[in-house]
Amino acid sequence: MSELFERDELARYERQIRIEGFGQEAQEKLKRSSVLISRVGGVGGTIALGLARAGIGRLVLAHGGTLTHEYMNRMLLADPADVGRPCVEVFVERLRRVNPQLELEAVAENVSADNVQGLVDKVDLVADGAPLFEERYLMNAEVVRQGKPLVMGAMYGTEGYVTVIRPGDTPCLKCIYPQRPDYWTHIKVFPAIGPSPWIVGATATMEAIKVLTGFGEPLAGKLWSFDLENNSTRKLVLYRDPDCPVCGDREAREET
Amino acid sequence: MNQPSLKSPPSVLPRSATDLPPLSEHEKKVFERQIQLPELGEEGQRRLKAASVLVSRVGGLGGTVAMLLARAGVGKLVLAHDGEIEHENLNRMHLAFHQDLGRRRVDVFDETLRRINPDIEVVTEPDNVHEGNVEGLMRQADLTVDGAPLFEERYAMNAEAVRQGKPLVMAAMFALEGYVSSLRPPHTPCLTCLYPEQPDYWNVKVFPVICPSSVLVATVAAMEAIKYITGLGDRLEGEMLYFDLAGNVFRKFRVERRADCPVCAAPAAATA
Numbered sequence: 001m002s003e004l005f006e007r008d009e010l011a012r013y014e015r016q017i018r019i020e021g022f023g024q025e026a027q028e029k030l031k032r033s034s035v036l037i038s039r040v041g042g043v044g045g046t047i048a049l050g051l052a053r054a055g056i057g058r059l060v061l062a063h064g065g066t067l068t069h070e071y072m073n074r075m076l077l078a079d080p081a082d083v084g085r086p087c088v089e090v091f092v093e094r095l096r097r098v099n100p101q102l103e104l105e106a107v108a109e110n111v112s113a114d115n116v117q118g119l120v121d122k123v124d125l126v127a128d129g130a131p132l133f134e135e136r137y138l139m140n141a142e143v144v145r146q147g148k149p150l151v152m153g154a155m156y157g158t159e160g161y162v163t164v165i166r167p168g169d170t171p172c173l174k175c176i177y178p179q180r181p182d183y184w185t186h187i188k189v190f191p192a193i194g195p196s197p198w199i200v201g202a203t204a205t206m207e208a209i210k211v212l213t214g215f216g217e218p219l220a221g222k223l224w225s226f227d228l229e230n231n232s233t234r235k236l237v238l239y240r241d242p243d244c245p246v247c248g249d250r251e252a253r254e255e256t
Numbered sequence: 257m258n259q260p261s262l263k264s265p266p267s268v269l270p271r272s273a274t275d276l277p278p279l280s281e282h283e284k285k286v287f288e289r290q291i292q293l294p295e296l297g298e299e300g301q302r303r304l305k306a307a308s309v310l311v312s313r314v315g316g317l318g319g320t321v322a323m324l325l326a327r328a329g330v331g332k333l334v335l336a337h338d339g340e341i342e343h344e345n346l347n348r349m350h351l352a353f354h355q356d357l358g359r360r361r362v363d364v365f366d367e368t369l370r371r372i373n374p375d376i377e378v379v380t381e382p383d384n385v386h387e388g389n390v391e392g393l394m395r396q397a398d399l400t401v402d403g404a405p406l407f408e409e410r411y412a413m414n415a416e417a418v419r420q421g422k423p424l425v426m427a428a429m430f431a432l433e434g435y436v437s438s439l440r441p442p443h444t445p446c447l448t449c450l451y452p453e454q455p456d457y458w459n460v461k462v463f464p465v466i467c468p469s470s471v472l473v474a475t476v477a478a479m480e481a482i483k484y485i486t487g488l489g490d491r492l493e494g495e496m497l498y499f500d501l502a503g504n505v506f507r508k509f510r511v512e513r514r515a516d517c518p519v520c521a522a523p524a525a526a527t528a
Contacts, residue, residue, distance in 0.1 A: 012346045014343070014347075015344055015466075016464065016466040018463075019432065019464040020464075022466070046471070053347050053350070054466060054467055068285075069286045073287050073288075073289055073327055080374060098353060099346075099354070100354050190289075193290040193293060193328065194324055194327045194328050195328075195475045195476075195478055198324065198471060198475045199475045201471070202467075202468045202469075202471035203468070203472065203501070205467070206468035206469070216501070216502035217503040219504055222504075229489035230489060231492060231495075235504065
């Protein structure tokens, strides 16, 4: 087999290749796949780590700024000795230690109107762990334009939310949140204890693996929520908005 | 059997607020975001710093629990795990890296945890839990998170937790499925109430695992430990959380004590 895997590389994935319905075929699909992660904080960093452990072929990371102390309670890709260093430099270094065969590309800025098209263009799937609706809307509009899947992961306090957006088949973020909710306007510094971003990150990692490999049943068109305070979970069915300004005219455009 | 109320006092650890260690300026900065949680606050953070947790084993599940508790600011971890790092560990053992292949597991785990939290105290046992070491290991901790793959180890920890009257968070997984329950007899069943005998289907030495499921189980288990230590939220006492990440199915089952449990029923009767 293969030039696809280096010597000893498959040995790392032995335990997951054993999973019924996963097998070497899914492992090969993962190895051939690429994911954009933005941002790479408590949620996105957990996704990056999970995908690196699971054997994704290539990651593109977008995250601005330098590491501060208060990241350390939830960011799995950085340690206190890294405080003051550029975030993506540390994340790349850590991910290479996790998986030496992983291809990595990183930009030291958050997603913006200027860079979103180029970033989404590089990958098969987008994992959105951004705290701001502006960034989320940009990624959402771009995956709709490029027809690529997006896994959305979000958290606040002890609560978490995950859904999979498949443009054309499922609602897009704009169908779900036509406008940025008022309650989300004044939040720059939100309360966070590690377990909530990790639970969102773990769930979102598995969703990305499902979408990329065809294994299992993804949360397409369903919003999963979790509250770690009492371990309650919900799955809500979501519907497309036919008048959605982002994805609603897609079919009409295709017909013309 | 008469079950005492499931609602328990805020923190079950016998530690008064005046005995808690102060937080350094560095710790206040690192834990700023979680101190903001009103239910946790600075006192909760000081309770975490004062706390000690036994984790065994320290693999995909237990190692992730240890990593998460170190991030959250737990003061002391007692870790028991035998063997050396192998290739097939690296798809899920977050405390080990490619460069660590062949090294003794507990040494690698200790090193990684100190990088995460330089102030943490780590006690290591380069062996899995067994009848001979379980008492001494558990004496060094306020509570236990059980992430062992074998029932022999689980039963040993369960019986000892009952003897010492300490909470035990039971966490288990297989492929995409996971299970978590917090055990604290007589308020809850013990492991032997739930599984009087080792189930036949569990003659598994090499089980399938992919890291999102082990991270999910570990996260819920770590949160249960944090709840025991700080009093935050509702614990999985008298309940078992089950999930299957393949289809994102989550269920909570009610679990009950056995009146004739050979492990936990007798002591309760004696004190009644």
